Amino acid sequence: MSVTVRVPAKVNVQLGVAAARPDGFHDLANVFLAVGLYDEVTVTPADELRVTCAGPDAASVPLDRTNLAARAALALAERRGIEPAVHLHIAKDIPVAGGMAGGSADGAGALVACDALWGTGASRAELLDICAELGSDVPFSLVGGAALGTGRGEKLAPLEVGGTFHWVFAMAERGLSTPAVFREFDRLTAGREIPAPEADPALLTALSKGDPEALAAALTNDLQPAALSLYPELAATLKTGEQAGALATLVSGSGPTTAFLVPDATTATRVATALQDSGTCRTTRTAAGPVPGATVL
Ligand SMILES: C[C@](O)(CO)[C@H](O)COP(=O)(O)OP(=O)(O)OC[C@H]1O[C@@H](n2ccc(N)nc2=O)[C@H](O)[C@@H]1O
Ligand SMILES: Nc1ncnc2c1ncn2[C@@H]1O[C@H](COP(=O)(O)OP(=O)(O)OP(=O)(O)O)[C@@H](O)[C@H]1O
Incomplete structure (x- = not known):
């Protein structure tokens, strides 16, 4: 049995940046738009946590526990006391280190895929909390559409969009x-x-x-x-x-x-x-x- 989740890239149509906060992060007025360029994350039960990646930029994606997909699986497993014994495969089409939230997409995708595979029944709010721990862009990868992100970009308010x-x-x-x-x-x-x-x-x-x-x-x-x-x-x-x-x-x-x-x-x-x-x-x-x-x- 395996679960595959498709996650889009983003473009920031407005990125307003404040001065650095004491923690080094910057408060933002970050208007995200999800666009139809996708990574797919497939999770399959395995003996232990393993990450593989295929696609044009695959060689520059880390396959250890620093991969955002692995970190997402570990975070959910730890909260539920589950052994994170899964193979995460990333079919990567979003450019790496391109400013399109590719790693964030994989984090959100792995989280949703593991939640479905393990039947953890996590609420949307809990999934969004885990996303925000993983990175500033990860919550938006989960919700998609268009949204205004404030704080470091993780606090989201959905926006109406009247066309393509x-x-x-x-x-x-x-x-x-x-x-x-x-x-x-x-x-x-x-x-x-x-x-x-x-x-x-x-x-x-x-x-x-x-x-x-x-x-x-x-x-x-x-x-x-x-x-x-x-x-x-x-x-x-x-x-x-x-x-x-x-x-x-x-x-x-x-x-x-x-x-x-x-x-x-x-x-x-x-x-x-x-x-x-x-x-x-x-x-x-x-x-x-x-x-x-x-x-x-
Ligand atoms: C540039 C954007 O992609 C716009 O959507 C995001 O603000 C970046 O989001 P991200 O890649 O998920 O960033 P994170 O993994 O949370 O943070 C990476 C690093 O970017 C800087 N960072 C990130 C977000 C933010 N609001 N202020 C920051 O200063 C910090 O140095 C931080 O250590
Ligand atoms: N699943 C992943 N896919 C790509 N990069 C990852 C992944 N997990 C960790 N990384 C690391 O994160 C770095 C940033 O990659 P990513 O593709 O997320 O950048 P980005 O699109 O510029 O991010 P953002 O738009 O969120 O700032 C990579 O250089 C890589 O070392």
């Missing part, structure tokens, strides 16, 4: 470490007064109306200067997508994946081809959102 938004994503040659990008944000903003970030009402209206032009005008990412500072070549990728007809361009979360909002699927294909031909990225993908969060298949 089309995106192109350009994957970069190398990854960026999320803590390094936040540290660069601290360096770049040192000595400056940073106002408490708040969700932009114009952006929330654009989402609720499903209006891509209005959303394009409102997209912001406070981590973008830090990501560009650590990875200056991304500027050329953004420029290429803009010239090819994207409504707006953005670094996805902590980067280095870049995101291009486009009006429709046809434009998505055109922008993806232009990006691919330009040689300013490793590869491209098109995806639309919102889509549901972690789902048992």
